[in-house]
Amino acid sequence: MAEAHLSNTEVPDRGGSFLFQPVGARPFMTPEKFTSDQRQFFRTGGEFTRVEVVEKRDRFVDHDYGLLRDLIGKAGELGLLGVDVPEEYGGLGLDKVTSMLVAESQAGDGSWATTFGAHTGIGTLPIVFFGTPAQKAKYLPDLAAGRKVAAYALSEAGSGSDALGAKTTARLAPDGKHYVVNGGKMWITNGGFADVYVVFLKVDGGGFTAFIVERGTPGFSTGREEHKLGLRGSSTTPLIFEDALVPVENVLGEIGKGHKIAFNILNVGRLKLAAFSSGGMKWSLRTGTAYAAQRKQFGKAIAEFGLVREKLARAAANTYAVESMTYRAAGAIDDAIGDRSDAAHVMASIEEYAVEASIMKITGSEWMFSLIDEMLQIHGGNGFVTDYPVERAYRDNRVNRIFEGTNEINRLLIPGMIFKRAMRGQMPLMEAVSRLDEELADPKFFPAPMGRLAAERRGAEMAKREFIFAARWAATLGPALEQRQEVLAALADCAIEVYAMDSILGRTLATDDRPELRDALCRFFCAESRERAIDRARTALCAVLPAGEVEAQLEQLSRLHRYTPVNIMEAREGIVPSVLDTGGYPIAW
Numbered sequence: 026m027a028e029a030h031l032s033n034t035e036v037p038d039r040g041g042s043f044l045f046q047p048v049g050a051r052p053f054m055t056p057e058k059f060t061s062d063q064r065q066f067f068r069t070g071g072e073f074t075r076v077e078v079v080e081k082r083d084r085f086v087d088h089d090y091g092l093l094r095d096l097i098g099k100a101g102e103l104g105l106l107g108v109d110v111p112e113e114y115g116g117l118g119l120d121k122v123t124s125m126l127v128a129e130s131q132a133g134d135g136s137w138a139t140t141f142g143a144h145t146g147i148g149t150l151p152i153v154f155f156g157t158p159a160q161k162a163k164y165l166p167d168l169a170a171g172r173k174v175a176a177y178a179l180s181e182a183g184s185g186s187d188a189l190g191a192k193t194t195a196r197l198a199p200d201g202k203h204y205v206v207n208g209g210k211m212w213i214t215n216g217g218f219a220d221v222y223v224v225f226l227k228v229d230g231g232g233f234t235a236f237i238v239e240r241g242t243p244g245f246s247t248g249r250e251e252h253k254l255g256l257r258g259s260s261t262t263p264l265i266f267e268d269a270l271v272p273v274e275n276v277l278g279e280i281g282k283g284h285k286i287a288f289n290i291l292n293v294g295r296l297k298l299a300a301f302s303s304g305g306m307k308w309s310l311r312t313g314t315a316y317a318a319q320r321k322q323f324g325k326a327i328a329e330f331g332l333v334r335e336k337l338a339r340a341a342a343n344t345y346a347v348e349s350m351t352y353r354a355a356g357a358i359d360d361a362i363g364d365r366s367d368a369a370h371v372m373a374s375i376e377e378y379a380v381e382a383s384i385m386k387i388t389g390s391e392w393m394f395s396l397i398d399e400m401l402q403i404h405g406g407n408g409f410v411t412d413y414p415v416e417r418a419y420r421d422n423r424v425n426r427i428f429e430g431t432n433e434i435n436r437l438l439i440p441g442m443i444f445k446r447a448m449r450g451q452m453p454l455m456e457a458v459s460r461l462d463e464e465l466a467d468p469k470f471f472p473a474p475m476g477r478l479a480a481e482r483r484g485a486e487m488a489k490r491e492f493i494f495a496a497r498w499a500a501t502l503g504p505a506l507e508q509r510q511e512v513l514a515a516l517a518d519c520a521i522e523v524y525a526m527d528s529i530l531g532r533t534l535a536t537d538d539r540p541e542l543r544d545a546l547c548r549f550f551c552a553e554s555r556e557r558a559i560d561r562a563r564t565a566l567c568a569v570l571p572a573g574e575v576e577a578q579l580e581q582l583s584r585l586h587r588y589t590p591v592n593i594m595e596a597r598e599g600i601v602p603s604v605l606d607t608g609g610y611p612i613a614w
């Protein structure tokens with residue numbers, strides 16, 4: 026039978042459409058399609074990281090601002106800082122796929138990746154997208170060249186997730202030429218040595234607004250470095266404003282519209298975090314593989330033991346997933362941007378994929394953390410001591426679940442955006458519900474893919490339906506749903522698994538390169554992913570169903586989840602020899 030659509034109409038390719046389109050319905054960006062220029066940027070960035078960053082990483086523990094500045098300067102000379110900056114302001118004005126590739130190439134050290142990400146992403150981009158021509162001309166050439174360093178200051182001691190609750194205030198000075206700023210920001214990356222800060226505060230205690238604040242501004246100073254669990258080489262400080270005098274021309278965007286800047290920029294930060302994660306996962310998998318191959322116990326390399334091999338297989342499969350999902354989203358944004366370069370259009374194109382950005386923030390941070398945790402486990406006692414890099418990686422990565430919007434906040438955002446778009450008619454959720462009713466009434470309408478990865482494709486198709494089934498019941502709560510976080514998070518997790526399966530399957534079906542290895546990666550990943558999907562759909566359902574409905578609706582849901590489980594050892598063994606042969610992530614592009 027042909028692929029069954031969850032919607033009777035063709036679902037246009039836009040943010041969130043992966044929930045409704047059949048697996049592989051539309052081609053999308055994958056690493057196999059990178060251009061030679063994109064690959065060259067990745068190689069240049071990777072070489073820089075290996076030679077300049079990783080070799081000097083022991084100096085990172087001391088907040089060596091001189092070293093960080095020096096590295097930013099060198100990265101600027103190589104063109105690594107200007108990818109997102111328009112050419113007319115000294116940058117390269119390249120696509121988002123290249124931007125993600127450059128981010129991934131910097132992942133060899135967490136402290137450096139965070140410094141680099143704060144500068145090129147959340148620090149510089151607000152000026153790229155919202156600056157006046159004069160502001161762009163003044164700041165961007167220096168930021169793109171690495172002569173100046175940027176930071177982004179949203180969080181305060183009393184307002185992190187609740188960013189709009191900021192207390193830092195600006196009021197117009199009697200001279201009419203300055204704002205007088207009072208208050209403080211917390212945990213600001215690059216805080217100790219940046220030159221240009223994008224700061225969010227309230228004008229007259231009300232209108233949430235972004236300002237550009239320069240180091241050296243009278244009344245503005247930075248506090249002492251935080252003593253952190255990880256990222257000890259990156260700078261994280263408070264910012265202090267005591268009657269600081271900020272020129273009126275430094276208002277960024279419109280007064281009262283700072284939230285647009287703050288939240289839109291975070292969407293880019295979230296995607297970049299996933300690109301860093303893709304790179305970080307590959308670094309850590311290499312470390313774990315090397316250790317497993319040389320460490321002997323019971324007379325053989327521990328890489329020969331089934332439980333160690335399972336960790337390597339899972340690490341490779343999850344990396345394949347994060348890589349596939351990240352570049353798919355970046356490519357979709359590039360397609361949406363097309364030939365237009367005006368900032369408003371670019372920003373709207375990024376916002377269109379905000380569901381994917383939140384998904385990537387969560388999966389990038391969590392799957393990288395669990396991968397590092399498993400690689401640490403492979404190191405046994407050696408994983409717990411500072412002589413081995415996995416110990417530092419473990420500490421450095423913990424914060425990824427906290428910044429760029431905590432993973433809890435991102436989980437709430439995902440279904441929130443999906444329901445909002447469905448209500449605006451931008452997503453065919455209700456149509457998909459009706460279609461699913463028809464399928465449940467007559468199972469011959471269920472999709473029954475044939476051929477390559479048929480069982481996995483069916484699993485992914487059914488996971489879409491599990492999401493829709495649970496979302497339909499969740500929607501019956503009406504406005505009360507907003508307060509039911511356990512339901513929203515369960516729906517988010519289900520959508521995450523759908524995006525992951527859809528992305529690796531779509532990518533794999535579109536390439537003939539190493540089909541057996543790629544199929545094994547898909548089999549391993551989907552076997553675990555579809556279990557997580559049904560588990561979370563069930564959780565959502567049980568939390569919302571009226572008592573009399575539970576049994577009947579769970580029975581309906583279980584009809585979407587009938588399949589023969591895979592032999593996990595076979596799937597594992599389709600992956601691990603390649604991991605050991607290549608010394609890590611086995612997919613080359």
Ligand SMILES: Cc1cc2nc3c(=O)[nH]c(=O)nc-3n(C[C@H](O)[C@H](O)[C@H](O)COP(=O)(O)OP(=O)(O)OC[C@H]3O[C@@H](n4cnc5c(N)ncnc54)[C@H](O)[C@@H]3O)c2cc1C
Nearest residue numbers: 177178179180184185186187212213214427428429431433
């Ligand atoms: C190393 C580091 C670097 C950072 N860099 C920057 C930077 O450059 N710029 C910047 O502006 N900020 C930065 N931050 C701050 C970071 O973004 C915040 O820490 C983060 O947004 C969380 O805010 P919070 O710490 O106040 O936690 P809170 O908001 O107090 O949250 C505490 C816990 O409660 C949960 N929670 C909060 N609200 C809800 C809710 N509505 N529903 C469910 N759960 C909720 C959170 O998920 C979290 O688990 C950085 C932080 C660190 C540690």
